Amino acid sequence: MLHSLQALASAAVMERTILLANHVIAAEPVAMQRLQPHAGRCLLLTLQGWPTLLPAMPPLAIRITPAGLLEWCGEAVPEAPELRVSVDASNPALAFLQALGGEKPRIEVAGDAQLATDVNWLFDNLRWDLEDDLARLIGDAPARELAKFGSTVAAGLREAVRGIGSLASRLRGGNSGGPGSR
Known part of the structure; x- marks a missing residue:
């Protein structure tokens, strides 16, 4: 029962995370324009070094929509995503605080060069204007x-x-x- 509650909470958190990301992307029309040519392509976001004491975080598979926004692929992880993004999550509390301060997390990107360039641009230039x-x-x-x-x-x-x-x-x-x- 605990596992099914965790899975349900995980899905709800993922959906809201994608909504927040889309809110930030939609606030910058140039961000949407940069993503539109990549419509239908998938990227896989993984957390590296996640502490074993915390519940495991599943990989996050995201599809780019024709509008230049993001869509969560659910539990289905694509076999061959066009881009893999690994984020250093060895200290989640510090990473969260750094994100609050506008600092970019340490990331590793592998895959399609143009998609990687555009995703890196998003990481470098987009900030939530709370x-x-x-x-x-x-x-x-x-x-x-x-x-x-x-x-x-x-x-x-x-x-x-x-x-x-x-x-x-x-x-x-x-x-x-x-x-x-x-």
């Missing part, structure tokens, strides 16, 4: 304040993760720098 979406819902001034607050929180979280990582490496090195390390 403040703009909030402004449509609650107005410009409150959206600006929420965005500033969110940026402050994200910066604090990034700094905390860096500090924890630094402390962990010092502890692994045998020098905690604490009072008992003499």
Whole structure:
């Protein structure tokens, strides 16, 4: 039963992830124009180094629509996708915080050169304008304040993760720098 609940939640998360990606792509007409020539082609997104303590993440197969948007292929993984994209997921929390800060994840791309160029362009140039979406819902001034607050929180979280990582490496090195390390 737990497995079927996880599969159901996984499908719902994938569908919403594709909706969010399409929202970001649709906000940049040039992004859609770059994808339109690749209509019907598939790309396979895999997470490399995913922690074994977390539930396994299945590969994400995506088909490009004639409109230049993305369509999730469901559980069916194509045998020969035109493009394979591997994302470093060895530290999901850090990757999430870096994404919040607009940093691009480390990726490896293999397959069709032109499709790879266009997908890489998407990674390099598209960012979700959360403040703009909030402004449509609650107005410009409150959206600006929420965005500033969110940026402050994200910066604090990034700094905390860096500090924890630094402390962990010092502890692994045998020098905690604490009072008992003499």
